[in-house]
Amino acid sequence: AQSVSQHNHHVILSEAASLELGCNYSYGGTVNLFWYVQYPGQHLQLLLKYFSGDPLVKGIKGFEAEFIKSKFSFNLRKPSVQWSDTAEYFCAVNNYGQNFVFGPGTRLSVLP
Amino acid sequence: EAGVVQSPRYKIIEKKQPVAFWCNPISGHNTLYWYLQNLGQGPELLIRYENEEAVDDSQLPKDRFSAERLKGVDSTLKIQPAELGDSAVYLCASREPGLANNEQFFGPGTRLTVL
Numbered sequence: 001a002q003s004v005s006q007h008n009h010h011v012i013l014s015e016a017a018s019l020e021l022g023c024n025y026s027y028g029g030t031v032n033l034f035w036y037v038q039y040p041g042q043h044l045q046l047l048l049k050y051f052s053g054d055p056l057v058k059g060i061k062g063f064e065a066e067f068i069k070s071k072f073s074f075n076l077r078k079p080s081v082q083w084s085d086t087a088e089y090f091c092a093v094n095n096y097g098q099n100f101v102f103g104p105g106t107r108l109s110v111l112p
Numbered sequence: 113e114a115g116v117v118q119s120p121r122y123k124i125i126e127k128k129q130p131v132a133f134w135c136n137p138i139s140g141h142n143t144l145y146w147y148l149q150n151l152g153q154g155p156e157l158l159i160r161y162e163n164e165e166a167v168d169d170s171q172l173p174k175d176r177f178s179a180e181r182l183k184g185v186d187s188t189l190k191i192q193p194a195e196l197g198d199s200a201v202y203l204c205a206s207r208e209p210g211l212a213n214n215e216q217f218f219g220p221g222t223r224l225t226v227l
Contacts, residue, residue: 043203043219043220046216105153
């Protein structure tokens with residue numbers, strides 16, 4: 001069965017600091033990878049996704065993620081966070097038409 | 113374009129009572145998911161529909177949970193009877209046909225509190 005792990009439960013940063021959230025998955029086949037964000041009081045929204053091609057994908061709001069197949073990783077990055085990035089971030093994997101499996105989430109708190 | 117609609121947004125019931133949640137997916141999305149999200153955790157799949165067929169209900173606790181999507185559009189998830197441990201957010205998501213568009217769109221969820 002697929003599983004997704006996220007390295008950090010809660011990350012606290014000051015504004016302008018760089019961000020990297022770890023995500024690892026367990027599945028040997030071809031996968032689609034996603035990062036979703038849930039701002040306080042709002043529903044889950046797609047941040048970015050990887051299907052194929054360039055392993056460095058860019059999403060909304062300056063986020064990017066790099067797919068490293070050999071490491072089964074899909075880490076999320078942002079060079080300079082803002083207070084408005086305070087949210088919960090979820091990594092998810094889908095193996096082409098099958099179900100989505102989500103990680104436990106990482107809560108990001110950005111201090112002004 | 114309207115997003116995924118869920119109702120109610122909040123529900124408070126006493127244990128052993130029944131409860132139902134409703135979801136209307138984005139128009140044209142034939143795949144519908146129901147998830148359970150506990151506090152501080154990621155969504156966990158309960159059931160997945162392709163049109164009106166439940167193609168994966170292996171994670172649905174069938175002794176108390178049931179779901180239907182009779183016409184392949186909107187869907188209802190029911191719990192009867194509810195237990196204290198069912199307190200969570202119940203999320204609905206939908207996806208349009210075709211593997212090239214594999215993104216899910218989520219509704220706002222129904223927050224259930226069982227007293």
